[in-house]
Amino acid sequence: MKRVWLVVASVSVAVVCVSTPEARASCLSAVIVDGAVLIGYGASDWTLPRPAGEISAVNPACNDGGPRRPDGRTTVVRFAGVPADIAVRSVDGSNVYIADGSLTALATHPLHRSTGRVARRRCARKSTRGGAAGRAGFDSIELIADGRSRFYRVDARTVLVNRPAYQPIRPGQRLSIAATRCGTRLIADRIVFTGPTIVAKRYSGQTDSTLGYGLPWGIVLALGALGLALAAWLIERVTRP
Structure with a gap:
């Protein structure tokens, strides 16, 4: 029976480890434009094209511990001659965001x-x-x-x-x-x-249905059920006359 309980404990730890959100050291400055993640930098030392109008963008939530927060909305400025999913700037001109x-x-x-x-x-x-x-x-x-x-x-x-x-x-x-x-x-x-141009994976947003490793709750529950079934099978094998 000791051996069986070790197996059960191992399965339980595995499920807990999978379902624990990953701790992040920091949150980058970024915006999401048309599903593309653009990283933010100070705009002072860049050569910037002329502006081509404002567009809506997503301001990703910084979920670095504590309660999960939803993404927000923001406004950014497009550049003439540059696709918006490649580069934009902040409305006040202090930051540039680039792929x-x-x-x-x-x-x-x-x-x-x-x-x-x-x-x-x-x-x-x-x-x-x-x-x-x-x-x-x-x-x-x-x-x-x-x-x-x-x-x-x-x-x-x-x-x-x-x-x-x-x-x-x-x-x-x-x-x-x-x-x-x-x-x-x-x-x-x-x-x-x-070779063919590789397209970046589009940002899917922060939702309550996914965990820190991007693993849906359904998969975690399935892993838990599998662990319990395995433990029950081992117990039955060990205690069988």
Whole structure:
């Protein structure tokens, strides 16, 4: 019987662990536009296109402990020539919101943000490599190929040739990167999308029907029922004459 109770306890702990909301260290500044999550930054050091009118957006709730709160509504300003699910700004102009993975270091990016030119000293050779993107930031790309991860710097001389300059590079996107090796750094000269454009997962909102890990209550209850059934079966097997 001791063994049976250990199994029951293990199943119970598993269900509790699944159903406990994940603790978040902090809440990012963000807005949701047409289902796309845009991350907020101070607008002082960005080159911003002219405004193209106000639109409604979602202000996601910061549920970092305590009672769950619903998302709210807000108003943001579109940019001329830039899709609203790529970038917008706050009405007062103090913040800009942009899709993760958009390479603003590119000189042709409509929201160009200068990070300075990467020093191209001791540049020995050029190479071209294809693979899948890992993480991409304002001025860097991780490329995963042949089981190895390589990081490429991006600057104003880098060119994205077959997508709009604002197109975000999302994890899993197939790319070909022509680069120059300068010392220990790989600096991207030319970036080409070689597979279908990966569409970001749309934001579904905060609801009471999901838990911290995005697991519906129905699945948690099913796991609990499965655990109880397993425990009953083990008890029956152990106590059977």
